[in-house]
Amino acid sequence: MSFNKDEMLIMPAVDIKDGKCVQLVQGKPGSEMVEIENPEMVASHWEELGAKNIHVIDLSGTIDGETSFNVIKKILNEVSVPIQLGGGIRDIDYAKKLLDLDIERIIIGTMGIEHPETIEELSDEYGSDRIMISLDSKDNKVVIKGWQEKIDKSPTEISQEFKEHGAGSILFTNVDVEGLLGGFYTEPVEELKKSVDLPIVYSGGITTIDDIKKLNESGVEGVVIGSALYKNKIDLTEALKYQKRIVK
Template sequence: MSFKKDEMLIMPAVDIKNGKCVQLVQGKPGSEMVEIENPENVALHWENEGAKNIHVIDLDGTIDGKTSLPVIKKILNEVSVPIQLGGGIRDIKYAKKLLDLDIERLIIGTMGIQNPETITQLSEEYGSERIMISLDSKDNKVVIKGWQEKIDKSPSEISNEFKEHGAGSILFTNVDVEGLLGGFYTDPLIELKNSVDLPIVYSGGVTTINDIKQLNETGVEGVVIGSALYKNKIDLKEALKYQKR
């Protein structure tokens, strides 16, 4: 599903770890606040609630370097809405394997930042609209390798580089507030929005319906909601009312 200027896609998060759907606090192993069996059923639940797109992250790939491919395939078999997928995609062969499974958008982080030519190669072969670059920010600096390593550039400083390499969209995660259920601040997002002409999906700290309204007003093309859905702080059907501008 391509992004539309008059729409902000609401994307429920299904994060996979050890075969379960989990929610971590700031991505830290052992900080699970949510653990649910059968992630494919969770994804189907969000589709049945009205989600037009599901955001899937393979935390096993991100944290341990192992992949959750069997679970990813189950999700793809279970749901009919588009899936955007990221986590642990460290080589181009595996990226192509996932794209050949009909993943709508593949989220590339560490590999793309360290080797931007991989973004070019994938976008040329599969189309830029299917390649999303992940710019995760901590203290306004990009972090990679499961948020464990920081590089000395802000997301806005490197965003145009990835547009030139063929990325079709950006996933911007504010690690400072991710998973804390304490809200967020829009300044880093607006700075990024003003620096590059690419669709941006925001993730991190989305806690209330008012947060959804605030994000809609920034002009961002998508928002990922994780812990707030699982902790019943946001009702998906109510959030979906803000998909249209």
């Protein structure tokens, strides 16, 4: 599903770890606030409630290096809406394996930053719409390798490079607020939106319907909601009302 400037896609998050759907606090292993069996049924539930796209992150692949490929296939078999997938995509062969599975869009982080030529190769072969770059920000610096390593560039500085290499969209996660259910800061999102002409999907700290309204007004093309859905802070049906762009 291509992004539409007149819409803001609301994407429920299904994070996979050890075969379960989980929600971690700031991505830290052992901080699970949610653990649910059968991630494929969780994804199906969000689709039944009206989600047009599911955001899947393979935390096992990111943290342990052991991908959840079989679980990913189960999710694909269970849902009919497009899936965007990230986590543990550390080499180009695995990226192609996922794209050949009919994953709508893959999210590349560490590999794309360390080896930008892989973005070009995948974009040339599969189309830039199917290649999303993950920019994870901590203290306004990009972090990689499961948020464990910081590089000396801000998200706005590095975003231009990725457009040149053929990325079709950006997933921007503010690690400073991710998983804390305490809201988010609008400034980093707005700054990134102004700096690069690519669709941006925002993730991190979304806690209330008002947060979703603010993001809609910021012009981002998508929003990932995780913990707030699982902790019943946000009702997905209510959130989906904000998929249509608010006209100021």
